[in-house]
Amino acid sequence: MRLRKHVPLIESTLKRVALRPAASSLCTRCRRYASSQAYPEKVAVLGGGISGLASAYFVSKEFPRSKITIYEANKDSGGWIQSRRVQTPTGDVLFEYGARTLRPGSNALITAQLIQDLGLTDNVIFAKTGSTGAKNRYVYYPDRLQRLPSPGDAPDFWHIAGLWQSGLLAGAPSALLLEPFRPQRPESLKDESIGAFIERRLDKRVGNNLASAVMHGIYAGDIWKLSARTLLSQAWMLEGLAGSIFKGMIKIQQETPLTDKVMLFHPHDLDVFKAMREEVKLDETFQRHLDGCAMFTFEDGMAELVTALKKNLENSGRVDFKFGSWVQDYKLAGENRQHVDVTTGPKDSPSTERYDLAVSTLRDKRLTPFVTVQTVNLYFPNPNLIPQKGFGYLIPQSVAFEENPERALGVIFDSDAIQGQDTAEGTKLTVMLGGHYWDGWEHFPSDDEAYGLAMSLLRRHLKIKEEPTHYNVNLSKDCIPQYTVGYEDRLKSYAEHVTSQYLGRVRVVGSQTHGVGVNDCIRGAWAMARQLRGAGWKKIESGLERAMDARYDGAWVSAPANQGPPKVKS
Numbered sequence: 001m002r003l004r005k006h007v008p009l010i011e012s013t014l015k016r017v018a019l020r021p022a023a024s025s026l027c028t029r030c031r032r033y034a035s036s037q038a039y040p041e042k043v044a045v046l047g048g049g050i051s052g053l054a055s056a057y058f059v060s061k062e063f064p065r066s067k068i069t070i071y072e073a074n075k076d077s078g079g080w081i082q083s084r085r086v087q088t089p090t091g092d093v094l095f096e097y098g099a100r101t102l103r104p105g106s107n108a109l110i111t112a113q114l115i116q117d118l119g120l121t122d123n124v125i126f127a128k129t130g131s132t133g134a135k136n137r138y139v140y141y142p143d144r145l146q147r148l149p150s151p152g153d154a155p156d157f158w159h160i161a162g163l164w165q166s167g168l169l170a171g172a173p174s175a176l177l178l179e180p181f182r183p184q185r186p187e188s189l190k191d192e193s194i195g196a197f198i199e200r201r202l203d204k205r206v207g208n209n210l211a212s213a214v215m216h217g218i219y220a221g222d223i224w225k226l227s228a229r230t231l232l233s234q235a236w237m238l239e240g241l242a243g244s245i246f247k248g249m250i251k252i253q254q255e256t257p258l259t260d261k262v263m264l265f266h267p268h269d270l271d272v273f274k275a276m277r278e279e280v281k282l283d284e285t286f287q288r289h290l291d292g293c294a295m296f297t298f299e300d301g302m303a304e305l306v307t308a309l310k311k312n313l314e315n316s317g318r319v320d321f322k323f324g325s326w327v328q329d330y331k332l333a334g335e336n337r338q339h340v341d342v343t344t345g346p347k348d349s350p351s352t353e354r355y356d357l358a359v360s361t362l363r364d365k366r367l368t369p370f371v372t373v374q375t376v377n378l379y380f381p382n383p384n385l386i387p388q389k390g391f392g393y394l395i396p397q398s399v400a401f402e403e404n405p406e407r408a409l410g411v412i413f414d415s416d417a418i419q420g421q422d423t424a425e426g427t428k429l430t431v432m433l434g435g436h437y438w439d440g441w442e443h444f445p446s447d448d449e450a451y452g453l454a455m456s457l458l459r460r461h462l463k464i465k466e467e468p469t470h471y472n473v474n475l476s477k478d479c480i481p482q483y484t485v486g487y488e489d490r491l492k493s494y495a496e497h498v499t500s501q502y503l504g505r506v507r508v509v510g511s512q513t514h515g516v517g518v519n520d521c522i523r524g525a526w527a528m529a530r531q532l533r534g535a536g537w538k539k540i541e542s543g544l545e546r547a548m549d550a551r552y553d554g555a556w557v558s559a560p561a562n563q564g565p566p567k568v569k570s
C-alpha cells in the first residue's frame, strides 16, 4: 500500500463497477454494490484493542445476525489498556499501564452510553470537579512544581504573581495583547508545527513552557513536530477566517444574528453531533454524576470496560476471538470483488478466511509515526509522602536537561487523582518516561533501568527519600500515534486509498485516524458502525469520510454552539 493521491483511482474504479453486468441495474450515484445480501453475514475485525472491541460491539448491534471474528496478535484483548492488582501486606493497589481515566463531556457520550448498555454504571468511580485530585494540576518549571490555576478558582493575585516570577508565563500577557496585530499566515502555508504556530501568533516561550506540557500529557509528543492544523484546529481555522485568532472569534460572533454563542466546526462533525443527540439516552443519575465530574474510571480500572465488552461479545454467541493471530494481509476477493480475504498466522503456515466486510484497527506506519511510553507505577505505604496534593505534574520541553535527564514527560499522583480503587492506604504514583524524547531509539531502558530513572526523578523533583514497596514497569512500544505536520493531507490521501483499494469492504477505525483517546476510539467505532446501518455497508466508503468530505475546502463552517458537541446534560 502506498500513500498516493487516489481520486482518479476512485473514479475509474467506480466507473468499472458501474459497467459490470451485475452492477448495471444499480443506482451508481448511490455508490452501492450489487449484493443480494441484506447484511454482512461474516465480518472480520482486525485488532482486539479498545477500537476493535468497540467496533465488534457496535457492528453486532447494527447487524444482530452477522458472525464476527476478531483477530488479535496478542494473547488477550484490550491493547494498551491493562490494569493489574498488586497485593501489599495492608491490602491491594491497582496499577494502570495505559489510559487510567476517561474525561466526561461530549467526547465521552458514546463511551457513557456503552458503559450504561454494558451494565457497568455501578462500577464507575467519579473524581468530582472540585476535588483536590482533579483541581490541582502542576507543571514542573524551572526546578519546582507550579500549580496551574483551575477554572473554578477565585482570582488569586499572589498565585499568578508567583507563576509570573517563575518565568512559566513569560511572554504570555504581551503575546495575548499583540495577537490581533500579528500578520496573517501566508495563503501558501497549509500546516505547521504547534511550536511554529504559537511562536508566530503568540510567543515561543508560551509554546515551550505551556503547550509542550499539555502535548506531553496527551500525545507524549514534540510541539515542534505535531500539527497545528490538526491539534489546534479551532485556532488555526479562526486565523484563516480573519487573520488572527482573536479577530476570528469576534468575526464569527458578529456575522450571525443569533445571540447564541457561535463556533467553527468541520461540517462532517456537525452531522455526527446531530446523530449523537438523537441516539444517546443516558440514565438521569449517571448523567448527573458525569456532569459533576472531572474524570471517571472503574473500581477495577480501565480494564473493566475491556472485560465487560469482551464478555458481552462472547455471550452473544456470534463473536469469535482468535488470539495470537497476526494479520498478514487482507485483500479483495471473489466475483465482483465483493469479499475480503483475511490472511493470518505465521508466515510459513498462513491461513485465509473470506469475509463480507472487514473493520481494520491495524496501524499503518506510513500515515503517522508513533512514540513509545514507559510507565513506572510505584506504591509507597506512606500516605503523606509528598506535600503537594493533586492530579500530578507535567514537565514541559523548556525544562533544562539537568532538571530532567531521565527524559520524563510527567508524573501522575494516582492515589490523589482517583480514589476508591485500592484497599491499601499509601501513595501511588506513575512516572511517564520517553515519548518523543526516544524518537529513533532502537533499545529502551530495561525494567531495572526504568525503575532507577523514575526514582532518581522523584528524589530530585519531589524530594522522596523512601523506596516503594511495590512497583511495576511497562513499556508500551509505539503506543501513541503522532499527528505530525501534514497529517490532514496524509489522512485524506489515505482515506482515498482505502476507498479505492477496498471498495467499501474494509472500514478503518482507531487511534491513528480518529483521535488518540479512548473516547475518540469508541466514538470512531460507533460512527463507523452507524455508517454501515441498513444498506450503508454496501456503500463504497472507508470509515474515513470526514477526511474526504467535499463540503470541507480547508475552512470550517460557523454554527451555533448548541449544534456542536452535545453536553452531557440532556
Ligand SMILES: C=Cc1c2[nH]c(c1C)Cc1[nH]c(c(CCC(=O)O)c1C)Cc1[nH]c(c(C)c1CCC(=O)O)Cc1[nH]c(c(C)c1C=C)C2
Binding pocket: 097, 098, 099, 100, 101, 102, 103, 216, 217, 218, 219, 220, 373, 375, 392, 393, 394, 409, 410, 411, 412, 432, 435, 516, 517, 518, 519
Ligand atoms: C500512556 C500514556 C498516555 C499519554 N497520553 C495518553 C495516554 C494513554 C492519552 C491521553 N491522555 C490524556 C488525553 C486527553 C483526552 C482524554 O481522553 O482524556 C489523551 C488522549 C489526558 C491525560 N494525560 C494524563 C492522564 C492521566 C490523562 C487522563 C486520561 C488518561 O488516563 O489517559 C497523564 C499523562 N499521559 C501521558 C503522559 C506522558 C502523562 C503525564 C503525566 C501520555
